[in-house]
Amino acid sequence: MAETIGSEMSSITDKSAKIFVAGHRGLVGSAIVRKLHQLGYTNLLLRTHADLDLTRQSDVESFFSTEKPLYVILAAAKVGGIHANNTYPADFISVNLQIQTNVIHSAYIHGVKKLLFLGSSCIYPKFAPQPIPESALLTGTLEPTNEWYAIAKIAGIKTCQAYRIQHNWDAISGMPTNLYGPNDNFHPENSHVLPALMRRFHEAKVGGGEEVVVWGSGSPLREFLHVDDLADACVFLLERYSGLEHVNIGSGVEVTIRELAELVKEVVGFEGRLGWDSSKPDGTPRKLMDSSKLASLGWTPKVSLRDGLRQTYEWYLENVCAANK
Numbered sequence: 047m048a049e050t051i052g053s054e055m056s057s058i059t060d061k062s063a064k065i066f067v068a069g070h071r072g073l074v075g076s077a078i079v080r081k082l083h084q085l086g087y088t089n090l091l092l093r094t095h096a097d098l099d100l101t102r103q104s105d106v107e108s109f110f111s112t113e114k115p116l117y118v119i120l121a122a123a124k125v126g127g128i129h130a131n132n133t134y135p136a137d138f139i140s141v142n143l144q145i146q147t148n149v150i151h152s153a154y155i156h157g158v159k160k161l162l163f164l165g166s167s168c169i170y171p172k173f174a175p176q177p178i179p180e181s182a183l184l185t186g187t188l189e190p191t192n193e194w195y196a197i198a199k200i201a202g203i204k205t206c207q208a209y210r211i212q213h214n215w216d217a218i219s220g221m222p223t224n225l226y227g228p229n230d231n232f233h234p235e236n237s238h239v240l241p242a243l244m245r246r247f248h249e250a251k252v253g254g255g256e257e258v259v260v261w262g263s264g265s266p267l268r269e270f271l272h273v274d275d276l277a278d279a280c281v282f283l284l285e286r287y288s289g290l291e292h293v294n295i296g297s298g299v300e301v302t303i304r305e306l307a308e309l310v311k312e313v314v315g316f317e318g319r320l321g322w323d324s325s326k327p328d329g330t331p332r333k334l335m336d337s338s339k340l341a342s343l344g345w346t347p348k349v350s351l352r353d354g355l356r357q358t359y360e361w362y363l364e365n366v367c368a369a370n371k
């Protein structure tokens with residue numbers, strides 16, 4: 047697939063350019079806002095879900111028409127872990143298709159110079175070659191627990207490519223691996239594995255529990271990336287990449303769910319035992335991204351899993367636990 051089709055490389059040179067960060071209160075959006083501020087960007091356009099529901103086409107249209115941002119980072123989406131994806135397939139496909147279609151089309155119509163769309167590693171076939179290269183997209187059957195979300199995300203990549211091809215418009219896509227960090231969702235059922243386990247171990251520690259139950263067999267492998275690294279990679283791509291093909295964003299480090307559970311247990315300081323609930327799905331056996339394309343562009347991650355877990359647990363204690371007291 048050709049690397050760049052038709053469009054010039056449009057990198058942000060003006061730190062006062064208006065940048066719309068959609069989903070700025072979420073895990074990813076909040077990290078991107080921190081990174082942009084840290085890099086000196088001064089003109090961020092932010093709207094809460096309550097202020098602007100991105101599934102409402104006419105509201106999105108009038109927002110872009112009035113505000114006219116120059117850059118867009120699309121980090122608003124319906125997001126959740128394996129249980130949420132498996133339980134609410136209609137929400138995951140329809141909300142994500144609506145948000146991304148509305149935002150991408152209005153951004154194009156109203157003069158946005160460049161848009162970054164975010165997908166996920168679940169776009170790849172369940173049994174893709176490991177590590178998974180970008181070229182594995184649409185080469186096999188998806189993992190059933192998240193195929194609805196994956197189909198929406200694949201449609202997002204294809205929408206960006208179609209606007210680039212037909213309109214010579216600079217829409218790019220980044221595919222993050224499993225993420226974690228401050229402002230994650232710590233819901234007991236609907237969250238991803240890492241925040242779910244952090245909360246469960248913490249509650250068992252303070253409540254004097256003897257066992258923490260982990261879902262599935264413990265054998266699936268997952269690659270984890272701290273969200274501050276992801277945010278750094280997103281800004282890197284916005285500043286330096288203008289290609290047709292999506293770009294994998296991973297850490298290159300994978301652990302089994304059993305190893306992750308042992309690590310979170312240690313960081314939280316829970317001294318009881320682990321139990322396993324085999325009635326819960328394992329999902330994809332392995333999904334390690336091949337991030338060599340991003341590395342060849344000059345980007346590498348910085349945060350180790352152990353350091354990232356410690357920092358996230360501190361954040362959890364200071365922000366989630368303190369707020370609930």
Ligand SMILES: NC(=O)C1=CN([C@@H]2O[C@H](COP(=O)(O)OP(=O)(O)OC[C@H]3O[C@@H](n4cnc5c(N)ncnc54)[C@H](OP(=O)(O)O)[C@@H]3O)[C@@H](O)[C@H]2O)C=CC1
Nearest residue numbers: 069071072073074095099100101122123125166222224225
């Ligand atoms: N978390 C992960 O492990 C991974 C995430 N990604 C991708 O990163 C992106 C961000 O995910 P993440 O930060 O984890 O998700 P979060 O759920 O933490 O944040 C999503 C944000 O989108 C907002 N949002 C949702 N629906 C709407 C809507 N209809 N209108 C306006 N705003 C809305 C949410 O607001 P509110 O909460 O008020 O609804 C929230 O601020 C997504 O595209 C996701 O697919 C990719 C790979 C892994």
Ligand SMILES: C[C@H]1O[C@H](OP(=O)(O)OP(=O)(O)OC[C@H]2O[C@@H](n3cnc4c(=O)[nH]c(N)nc43)[C@H](O)[C@@H]2O)[C@@H](O)[C@@H](O)C1=O
Nearest residue numbers: 126127128131166168192237238239242261262327328329
């Ligand atoms: C980012 C990615 O996230 C989702 O895919 P996933 O990687 O399968 O997500 P997960 O974090 O929920 O689970 C990872 C593994 O961990 C196990 N597991 C153990 N104990 C708990 C637990 O307590 N909660 C959860 N959620 N999982 C648990 C769980 O059984 C599974 O084997 C996609 O749906 C989609 O949203 C997507 O793109």
